[in-house]
Amino acid sequence: MSREREAVNSWLIKNASVLGRRNADIAITDGVITAVGEGLDAPEGAEILDASGLVALPGLVDLHTHLREPGREDAETVESGSRAAALGGYTAVCAMANTSPVADTAGVVEQVWRLGRDAGLVDVQPIGAVTVGLAGEQMAELGAMADSAAKVRIFSDDGFCVADPKMMRRALEYVKAFGGVIAQHAEEPRLTGGAQMHEGEYSARLGLAGWPAVAEEAIIARDCLLTGHVDSRLHVCHVSTAGSVEILRWAKSKGWRVTAEVCPHHLLLTDERAATYDPVNKVNPPLRTDADIEALRAGLAEGVIDAVATDHAPHAAEDKECEWAAARPGMLGLQTALSIVVKTMVEPGLLDWDGVAERMSRTPARIAGLEGHGLDPAPGVPANLTLIDPNASWTVVPNELASLSRNTPYSAMTFPATVRATFLRGEATVLDGKATK
Template sequence: MTPQQGSGTVLIIRGARLEGGDAADLRIEDGVIAEVGHGLSAPGASVADADGLIALPGLVDLHTHLREPGYEASETVLTGSRAAAAGGYAAVFAMPNTSPVADTAGVVEQELALGEAAGYVHVQPIGAVTVGQRGERLAELGAMADSRARVRVFSDDGFCVWDPLIMRRALEYVKAFDGVIAQHAQDPRLTEGAQLNEGAVSAELGLAGWPAVAEESIIARDVLLAEHVGSRLHVCHLSTAGSVDIVRWAKKRGVHVTAEVTPHHLLLTDELARGYDARFKVNPPLRREEDVQAVREGLADGTIDIVATDHAPHPAEAKACEWQAAANGMVGLESSLRVVHQAMVETGLLEWADVARVMSRTPARIGRLDGYGTPLEPGAPASLVLYDPSATGPFTAADLRGRSVNSPYLGRELPGSVRWTIHRGAVTVRDGELQELGA
């Protein structure tokens, strides 16, 4: 079922608090918000009681790994789309580290088509910066931009574009069509064999340290390149206090740089690695408490622009092994809004209108994705999430809707609950239950 199959149906959402503010009714018809007001009704309409629920524009994730084609044992576009809908998402940007790598127009168009067939969210492909993500020569950036997928975000995520000349050329190339290079900031020489954030915990556990400077040095280089070229740079999964300082400095200079932080870097620290539980192994690694506080403050003051999940599914055997052999990555689509609620809203650092900005509006703007992150007003596409902020409970495997279960939050108490998700008029989650589209 595609989202357009929501056309012709009428849904009244009654009494939702729009972005956490005043309560209002919404009438959804033919895939758009037809009316906002009080006491709304329509003949034959379905009614959703949203008393006490917060209505946010459908979430947009600028950093998701869907693994298809090539790694379907971990995730597929369909299963990842279902996970996204369960977390309140209406659109996700799919990273290119598939097999084959999404470095041609043909592969990104295949991913777009798989997302359309699934129907739960819009799947927007991200193109690789270099052929095969090997960092040696530029991929078909122009062809991917001109394809039906209209790629505007390019990344070798999982690998740093380490060669400064290739990074400069990529920034120059995408400037012509208002594209953006999303950099995985990790100096490969400084992180050879690295296993955990370099510090007291890594030393005590005997694990090779992953220094903060490996991230910070690449960000410093790239903001200067972006300033020189006059192009757009996006920093993926920023994780250190020093990185926040560099991005803040660059923005004051007028550099066209944006940055993201993951939910796990807003909440978790390297102390969790003491049990050698590989669910907590991730790239970049979990950092110190001081870094967690710094990235929270950076998100609150606008230095960091968005929250992005870096949803990274892996089969069980890739995590159920010794730490050094385990894969990096965590699943995060289903838990992200609840984690942001705990880390940023409950602490008073963000209001719900800010959550709408950092998890919907700004990601859509950075990715140049039209029709998403739009205000909840008449005429806008009906993509939204209804969230219960009063709920609380442990996060469990039953909350996961993807193919993999490598969540760092299993058994952890988290606030909130996604009650409804609507994608362009199609209800994908109803009363907390994922819907079978086309059933």
């Protein structure tokens, strides 16, 4: 069943398994949850949705999305990426700054923020660049971006590492004034020049230049020390190695304000994929080994890794359907993230549904400082929710994804769990598994 867009934002969601814990109805009036309990009456004018067998979670929050607008609207727009996000169960995404022009001024972050608001499918929270043009040389106007309508709190040169330790220190110090955080793409560039994949057995066999784990770990260790020294907030993007988990555990034991994310693909896929020479498997940081996967899953379960973030990185066909060395790194992630977390974490018993809410909604919302997101269903809370069918499965068909790009490594793979509905402030952005607009 598909539906025209409706302005309805009053609902009675009946008999959902709230956080996988207890069955209850959720009443929503004018976009706000008014009651959670058994046998509730429908609010006036409300639509009724039977959620029997579905798990209700707070809407997912992605700390790391590449939306490509402005600049590469052929690969993704704020609207198309927002639709993919809603279909993936998200109600808020943080949009990375490596657009063209780079989001390094108040003007560009406000543009992205407005485009997100106009699309109205998820809240789009722009991330600002740390340095002008992501060039690593001159600090961007962080204060102006923080003061803008977009209220930027996360700053990142993602795609590039803030490699200069003095620049990193200054940025960490600067954002303390407004409660900001520096999200680091941890890659020591002098160790990864020309790298094509993880440095290990497969890179040696395939004759492709390697990206060693130490290039990530050395920067994470350095930045943990720096953030401890200046008592600021560091967030580590897309952690991909077992050694990084060890370093983060140590840094957290010191009480330093460090958080970290892991991407679904690093929880599931290994560098063996490079043997296909299909660039759909090329990503930065690269797919690593089974031992890394095991450590990342354990780190996420334990909370050493705080959050799951997609690093949704759409690329146009000409940037992916070419030889491996010429292809851009990155893979789609928004519509597959939840299912991969279910497969890699819930099914093996490493996380329950409450744990999924913690790693994919509450904690990322807290890291990003997003008001109204990451809150468990309760009276007075904005109705940002997703309803998941834990017993359904689906097979990934690239052409059926909402992204304008097709670079998913999961084509023809079957995964557990489907998103049946998503609500942004009480408005259904997804119903019956389909986007409403």
